[in-house]
Amino acid sequence: MDFDYPTELRFKCIECGKCCGDTTEKTRHILLLRKEAEKIAEAIQQPVSMFAVAIADKAPYTFELRKTVKDGKCVFLVDNRYSIYVLRPLICRFYPFELKPNEAKRHTFSYTDDCSGVNRGEQLDEAFFRKLFQLACDKLGEPEKR
Ligand code: SF4
Structure with a gap:
């Protein structure tokens, strides 16, 4: 595996729910792969349109999760926990991390300080990062090297 990752970084999700919807500072777009949307639909026996809207120009993602009108949170969030946890999408499994190709023909993990679990x-x-990298490979295919 070919990646760089932040060393000496601590992280523990405290289930604050901040990344699961809009905040006063940020509008959150929770994107889904087609396969992820179809699996959720099958599990809850509802059409995808009940919980997501189709999107264009965000490949490989094809849907965006709906949020509640009440508080702008993901429709699957219950008491700050994802109600269908085992089916949570790649983007949620990855947060607060992001994986991008770098100049050295490797991939680099970065993270956002927006997450309340960073430095805990x-x-x-x-x-830890190898597992995330493998997850991305499994869901998206082997990342291309530049
Ligand atoms: S913002 Fe960070 S700590 Fe809060 S729920 Fe999301 S991943 Fe967990």
């Missing part, structure tokens, strides 16, 4: 908990090691 245990220091993350290569195994």
